[in-house]
Amino acid sequence: MPRKGIRRLLPSHFSFHHHDGRSPAPPSPHQQQQSSSATMMEEKVTAVEAIITKWDPDAASFAKITSLFYEDRAEAHRFLLAVSDLQRAMLDFVSDKGNLVSGSDTLVLAQNLMQAAMRRLEKEFYQILSANRDRLDPESVSARSSGSSVSDAEDDAGGSPEDDIRAAGESIGEVELAAAVAMADLHAIAETMISAGYGKECFRIYKILRKSIIDECLYRLGFEKLRPSQIQKLDWESLDSKIRTWLGASRVAVKTLFSGERILLDHVFSGSDSIREACFADIARDAAVQFLSFPELMAKSKRSPEKMFRILELYDAIAELWLEIEPVFSFESTAAVPTQALNSLVKLGEAARATIADFEAAMQKDTSKSPIPGGGIHPLTRHSMDFVALLADYDAALADIFADSSVHVPSALPEIFLDTSQASAPPSPAPSSAASTFNYEENPGYPVAVRLARLILVLLCKLNDKAELYREVSLSYLFLANNLQYIVNKVRGRFDF
Structure with missing residues (x-):
């Protein structure tokens, strides 16, 4: 056989530079590995x-208008496996530098x-994201999160989407099952694309579609x-309406x-983790x-004063939602969200x-x-006590707000309010403070109690001044008694004793 024909048939590592009668050397382990990976x-x-x-x-006209995952789920699973197999083969191939020259055509293909x-x-x-826009709305996803039908899929990287779907179908209805199918498919596709180095493309598609859903839901x-x-230009009625709307939306928006x-x-x-964080941010x-x-x-x-109670309702709402805000926005790139919540508080x-x-x-x-005719109730008394009574409904928020604040309580009640029924005896000394008869520090609502006590004491002092407007002492005492x-x-x- 001519030497040219022999050269074509034998492996490339055989040399024909000269013939000394010895047998050719066997291929090295590295050469065998190259041949195997190729x-x-x-x-x-x-x-x-x-x-x-x-x-x-x-390449195929029908493939432009047909969905692989909708048309044939079994073939979709085979498609994902084929991509994974191809990727592994490519990684093994390029890890051997000698293959990059000898097998360049295969690598290009x-x-x-x-x-x-x-x-x-x-x-x-x-x-899948577009077709399941309604099924994958945040409310439905959040409601299903307590179940294990889909959330455990990530723990079984080796299984197919059908494994998760069959498990989900045992415990959920038709609509929920359709959403579970979509979530399993999206997870499988994302895993395959990220593994192949196409995570950015996947991220781009997801961000465009899902960001619009967030904006639309907030608008609704x-x-x-x-x-x-x-x-600053809104009147109170318009502003109050917007606050009530926000309060109604806050739980839905966060939770x-x-x-x-x-x-x-x-x-x-x-x-x-990196794509998940960047995408959510x-x-x-x-x-x-x-x-x-x-x-x-x-x-x-x-x-x-009329805004006060809306302010406290807003405070209560954010304080209640804080336990949800912190874990949902736990990424470093979303730290601005819990920071904003704290700033608002x-x-x-x-x-x-x-x-x-x-x-x-x-x-x-x-x-x-x-003076009020007949020693009746003064408007200041009604207005002030309405304000104080409503404040008591927000004791939890006020306790938070005044937790680190010091407040001065007047050292004594006006003398007119003290017990002077025994004229022969000297008047009893005024209490040194409201705390002399009640240990507020043993009460969880201590800061609120002190603040409300201060408002009431200020009111009593003003009523004492207004009682002096009456010319008749009897009307003065009647005014004080009524108020x-x-x-x-x-x-x-209002308060539970």
């Missing part, structure tokens, strides 16, 4: 070429097939983005919308910051303290000089 590469390319080419949107597969999976990922909840200048989106994203991108961070900044804007608006607390201080100052500055009885009844009706 052969495996060729076999994998041959094995997966048909199914990948069949579903290439750029494999790369082309991988790109075709990624085009298919990008299309499937987009179609009635949330409106307002600038401080716009808020359902943002929490549900985090649950869905954690499932779909369970295999990549891009989707939810800005919307959540804007939503939670609304109470801060309210706190910075012009203060008035601080500003609301400052507004509440300032409003109470303003109210006390207004009581002290009351200059009405007309004091009104105060006592208000306190007894």
Whole structure:
């Protein structure tokens, strides 16, 4: 046989530079490994070429309009396995530097097939997200999160989406099952694309579609983005309406919308912490910051007693939601959200303290000089006790707000309110403080009790001054008795002794 023919048939590592009569040296282990990885590469390319080419949107006309995961779920699973097999073969192949020259044609073909597969999976990922927009709404996802039908899928990386779907079908209804199927498919596609180095493409599709859902849901909840200048121009009726809308939307926004989106994203991108964090930050961070900044804007608006109780309701709402806000926005890149929630709490607390201080100052500055006919109830008494009684409904929020604040309680009641029934005996000394008859420090509501006691004592002092407006002593005492009885009844009706 001519030497040229022998050279063509024998492996390339045989040399024909000269012949010295000795047998050729056996191939080294490294050369055997190169040959093995190259052969495996060729076999994998041959094995997966048909199914990948069949579903290439750029190669087959029907593939442009047909969904692989909807048309044939079994084949979709085989498609994912084929992509994973191809990727492993490519990694083994390129790890041997000698293959990069001798098998370059095979590698190019494999790369082309991988790109075709990624085009298919990008299309499937987009179609599944779009087609299941309603089924994957945050409310539904959040409601299903307590079950194990889908959330455990990430713990079984080796199983197929059908394994999760069969498990889910045993305990949920038709709509829930459809959502479970979609979540399992999205998870499987994302895992495959990320593993193949196409995580950015997957991230881009997910972000575009899901961010619009967040914005749309907030709009449907009635949330409106307002600038401080716009808020300052609103009358109280309009502002009160917007506060009530925000209060009604707050629980749904945090516990359902943002929490549900985090649950869905954690499932779909369970295999990549970096993509999961970046995606959630891009989707939810800005919307959540804007939503939670609304109470801060309210706190910075012009203060008035009628706004006080809305301020406290906003404070209560954020304090209650804090246990949800912190874990949902636990990523470093979403730290601005819990920070905004805390800022809103601080500003609301400052507004509440300032409003109470303003109210006390207004009581002290009351200059009405007309005595009430018949020694009746003074308007200042009604107005002040209505304010105090309503404050008592927000004792938890006020206890938080005044926890670190010191308050001075007047050292004595007006002498007229002390027991002087025994004229022969000298008057009893005035109590040194309200705390002399009640140990507030043993009561959890101590800061609130002290603050309310101060308001009532200021009111009593003002009533003592107004009693002096009567020319008849009997009317003066009747005025004080009527107003004091009104105060006592208000306190007894509001506080549990």
